Structures are given as structure tokens and as C-alpha cells.
Amino acid sequence: MGVVNITPDSFSDGGRYLDPKAAIAHGRRLVDEGADLLDLGAESTRPGAPPLPERDELARLMPVLEGLSGLGVPLSVDTRKPGVMRAALAAGADMINDVAGFRSRAAVEAVAGSRAALVVMHMQGDPSTMQAAPAYRDVVAEVGAWLLQQADSLRTAGVAGPRIVLDPGIGFGKTVEHNVALLQALPRIGDATGPWLVGLSRKSLIGALTGQADPARRLAGSLAGALAAAARGAAILRVHDVAATREALAVWSALGPASRAGEAR
Numbered sequence: 217m218g219v220v221n222i223t224p225d226s227f228s229d230g231g232r233y234l235d236p237k238a239a240i241a242h243g244r245r246l247v248d249e250g251a252d253l254l255d256l257g258a259e260s261t262r263p264g265a266p267p268l269p270e271r272d273e274l275a276r277l278m279p280v281l282e283g284l285s286g287l288g289v290p291l292s293v294d295t296r297k298p299g300v301m302r303a304a305l306a307a308g309a310d311m312i313n314d315v316a317g318f319r320s321r322a323a324v325e326a327v328a329g330s331r332a333a334l335v336v337m338h339m340q341g342d343p344s345t346m347q348a349a350p351a352y353r354d355v356v357a358e359v360g361a362w363l364l365q366q367a368d369s370l371r372t373a374g375v376a377g378p379r380i381v382l383d384p385g386i387g388f389g390k391t392v393e394h395n396v397a398l399l400q401a402l403p404r405i406g407d408a409t410g411p412w413l414v415g416l417s418r419k420s421l422i423g424a425l426t427g428q429a430d431p432a433r434r435l436a437g438s439l440a441g442a443l444a445a446a447a448r449g450a451a452i453l454r455v456h457d458v459a460a461t462r463e464a465l466a467v468w469s470a471l472g473p474a475s476r477a478g479e480a481r
């Protein structure tokens with residue numbers, strides 16, 4: 217999943233693709249590089265980000281969603297707002313990615329009657345305060361239970377199970393230790409077994425593990441993280457650097473995990 221941030225303030229590429237033409241060109245480039253789907257986001261959810269009015273989010277998103285339709289890959293829309301979900305679905309979005317995990321009744325109602333895939337992501341709190349003091353008794357059990365509860369409420373509203381994708385929400389109300397515990401628990405987080413989307417590309421987790429302060433220079437760490445997530449069964453990797461991730465995955469999958477190499481002997 218290639219990331220297209222149509223924002224002035226995203227943590228790693230804010231401002232580069234705010235112009236719709238630049239965002240559309242970037243989306244096309246990511247598909248040329250091998251993205252299987254694109255995730256379009258018009259509101260930054262970086263720690264401390266202020267909320268964006270719905271009309272501003274729509275004004276950024278819709279020209280890019282329209283400009284990238286017909287490209288031959290599914291389009292995901294990263295939004296927390298029911299009104300944006302409805303408009304995106306009406307314009308043909310194939311997936312709705314809600315970093316708030318469809319917490320509100322209005323969000324569930326906005327998507328239930330569609331045929332789109334739905335990403336349920338876990339976040340403790342909201343972006344303006346989530347990194348202030350994240351706390352859990354047992355992060356793996358709590359995140360897993362919350363994701364299953366949200367998936368249940370979508371199913372109760374009529375969403376077929378195979379439409380639902382789960383995401384532990386790396387960096388969303390979590391310390392480095394919380395993020396590591398969740399990634400190490402994959403492919404099973406508590407009682408939840410996926411399918412999993414993992415987004416760790418360029419995040420502060422990678423900065424903390426490598427000492428690399430500049431998000432734009434966290435490629436090597438992000439690739440290692442992507443391979444670790446793939447090895448643990450992630451179905452979708454949400455990444456900024458599609459070509460490099462494709463190359464890393466090609467080598468990793470040709471060489472195979474140790475257990476498969478053992479079987480072949």
C-alpha cells in the first residue's frame with residue numbers, strides 16, 4: 217500500500233503533494249513502482265496534529281481521488297470523518313482506512329452499506345494528545361480485544377467479515393515498547409488473528425531503534441521493519457517508499473524464511 221499524503225503537515229512528506237497535480241503524479245509513480253493499492257490521506261494524524269474541518273479535507277481529497285481512479289489499483293481513503301467516508305465511497309473508493317477504528321456510530325453507518333474493504337486501526341486517544349502518556353496494563357491483550365470488539369460492531373451492522381482488515385496502529389498512543397510488543401506478537405495480537413495491515417514506514421519507532429532523527433532518512437530501518445512485519449504474516453504493508461520495499465520483499469521472498477529453506481532440503 218503506497219501512501220499519498222495530500223497534506224501540508226504530514227510528519228515525513230508534508231507539503232510535497234498538497235497540490236492535486238503533484239499528488240496524482242506521486243500516486244501514478246507509486247503504482248509504476250509496484251504498489252498494489254494506494255492510500256490517500258488529506259488530514260495528517262501525526263502526534264499533536266490539529267483536527268481539519270471536513271470541507272477542507274474534502275477539497276484536498278476529492279480531486280486526487282478522481283484523478284487516480286481508473287489507474288487499475290484499488291484506492292483506499294484514510295479518514296476519520298463519516299462525511300468524507302460517504303463522499304469517498306460515492307466517488308468509487310475501494311477501501312476506507314479509519315485510524316479511529318470506526319469508533320462512532322456515524323462512521324459505522326457511513327460504511328456498512330457499501331462494498332468497500334474497511335481498515336480498523338487501534339489508536340489510544342486522538343492525535344492531538346495520544347503521545348502524551350500512553351498507558352496499558354497489557355498492550356497486546358487490550359489492543360487485540362479492542363480490535364475484535366470494533367470488528368464485531370461492524371459485522372453487527374451488516375459488514376461481511378472478509379471486508380475487515382485489522383491494524384495495531386503503530387505509533388498511535390504507544391511507546392516504543394508498546395509498538396515492539398505488538399509487532400512481536402503478530403500474527404496473533406491477543407485473540408485477534410488479522411488479516412493485518414502494518415504501517416511503520418519512517419515512523420518514530422524506526423527513529424528510536426536506529427537513532428535516525430530525520431524521518432526522510434529512515435528508509436533502511438523502515439525496510440527492515442517491513443520485512444519483519446511480512447515475516448510475521450502482515451497482509452498489507454503501508455509504506456512511503458514503494459520501489460525500495462518491493463525490492464526488499466523480492467529478495468526476502470526469493471530467499472525464503474529459514475523454516476521454508478529447511479523444508480526444501
Ligand code: HH2
Pocket residue numbers: 219221223225226227228257259260261262294313314315335337383385386413414415416454
Ligand atoms: N499511519 C499513518 C496514517 N494512517 N493508517 C493505518 N491504517 N495505519 C497506520 O499505521 C497509519 C495510517 C501515519 O503516517 P503518514 O500518513 O505518513 O503521516 P501523517 O498522519 O502525518 O499524514
